[in-house]
Amino acid sequence: MDYPVAEPIRTRLQRSLEMSDFGYAPYDPRVQVGEALAAYAQATWGWSVDPEHTVVLADVMRGIELCLTTFAEPGDQVVVNTPIYPPFLGAIRDCGRTLVESPLVWRDGGPSLDLDDLAAKFAAGARVYLLCHPHNPSGLVLTAAELARIVELAEQYGVLVVSDEVHAPLTYPETACTPLLKVAGADRVAVAVTSASKAWNIPGLKTAVVVADDPARHQALLDLPVRTRMGASILGVHANIAAWTQGAAWLADVLGYLDGQRRYLAELLAAELPDAGYTVPAATYLGWLDLRAYGLDDPAAAILERGRVAVSNGAEFGEPGIGWVRLNFATSRALLADQVHRMAKALRTG
Ligand SMILES: Cc1ncc(COP(=O)(O)O)c(C=O)c1O
Incomplete structure (x- = not known):
């Protein structure tokens, strides 16, 4: 984005500059970052995020890759809705998982999800559905009913939904964007990955969050070696907190x-x-x-x-x-x- 950064983020980063505070991020910043995300999620979407269910890491793609390697085996099928943000395709291939495409369809000129095709791909043995919501590149935002159907299908076929919601704060006001984990039953079948990076234009600062409400999944992510799963920068942590709490x-x-x-x-x-x-x-x-x-x-x-x-x-x-x-x-x-x-x-x- 070609716009000056939000004032609360600039002020926080200037403070770090003045204090020469460029060390490592706190060993486990999930409570601070998780609380900031929770405040924003509650105010914006009525979504109650439990800060204790979060894992902080360097960026959204790292979160996705860790979910693919932790919750799926080599060769397992991962479904995406093509056309799709290209690093999704690369991540699935690089992790040695099998790419399965469920293309969007264009009805009345606009993009939409083909739920029948998705159900067929789930039935054919998918292990993970890598959902991009809102969708990059089409800007598609799903309805609460469509999300509920995704949860139902995921439960029926034992598919984990990894929901990349990094564009959600950039939903225009005439459309309601529902975070997947707000949907009843989604806590059992889904994890969400997000960051302030897209909406506040700070991706180079490196901080993102995975929300995993299922205790076993959350623990599995926390159990990963810190060198693999962390990587958030101290400036990213501060900037994300400023964005979520003061950037609206x-x-x-x-x-x-x-x-x-x-x-x-x-x-x-x-x-x-x-x-x-x-x-x-x-x-x-x-x-x-x-x-x-x-x-x-x-x-x-x-x-x-x-x-x-x-x-x-x-x-x-x-x-x-x-x-x-x-x-x-x-x-x-x-x-x-x-x-x-x-x-x-x-x-x-x-
Ligand atoms: C849908 C989506 N996911 C992830 C990313 C990358 O995020 P990060 O830099 O935090 O990995 C982008 C960047 O444009 C994106 O559009």
């Missing part, structure tokens, strides 16, 4: 601006790239653009070469992403307009 006003402002950006992107595309497909996302600052009508094998490469705009290549998000690109619109209106203009020129000269 900044985030509301930023979301208001991003709300304008997601709609402005629709206007710009209609004017300059009328054959592009785009659904205004319910969450996040990512535009997931269907450029297949422009007939290029790799539209992202053409946009970079000819337009000097770096968008993510949809093919990296799995096969359903071929011909699509992901555009980050968390910038100024002027830059967004320039980006789309350059993209249009690049695609037209094809």
Whole structure:
């Protein structure tokens, strides 16, 4: 995001700078970080997080990888909804687990989950469902009913749901985002992974949290060697606490601006790239653009070469992403307009 960091985070980091306090993070910061997350989760989603059920680690992907290696065996099937944030695909492969795709479907132009396909993949032997909620890159936010069905299916087929909710604070106000662990019965079948890193734009500071309400699962994560599971930085711990406890006003402002950006992107595309497909996302600052009508094998490469705009290549998000690109619109209106203009020129000269 191209916006100045939230004032409470800046102030806290300045204090660390003035005190030259750059040592290791506290040996086990889960109570402080867990309490801060719990306060935010209660106020924002009515979700009661027990700080004692948390595990603090370096980042969300580390949390996901540790869940895959701790709760699944080599070769076990892990389901994801493609197109999907590419490190999910890499993590599953690198951990030696088996990737199973349950692609999103586009109904009435918008993305949705295919619950029948998901049930079939669970029935066929899945061990873990790596849910991205809200979904990167599509911005899809599931309904409470869909989440309840996921819990039901997970219980029926003995699947663990690992729910990456790092984009949840970036859900636009017209949509209700329900944390999975708030759904009845989810404590038995799910763990959540989150961080203030995306919403407050501090991923380089390195701190994330796993919430595991099931005592055996929580203990299994705590029992991992500290060198493997920790890795949070002291600045990340302080910044996450500041974000969760004092960052709501900044985030509301930023979301208001991003709300304008997601709609402005629709206007710009209609004017300059009328054959592009785009659904205004319910969450996040990512535009997931269907450029297949422009007939290029790799539209992202053409946009970079000819337009000097770096968008993510949809093919990296799995096969359903071929011909699509992901555009980050968390910038100024002027830059967004320039980006789309350059993209249009690049695609037209094809
Ligand atoms: C869905 C999702 N999960 C995880 C991450 C990465 O988080 P971290 O840097 O904490 O591993 C991102 C980053 O964009 C993301 O979009």
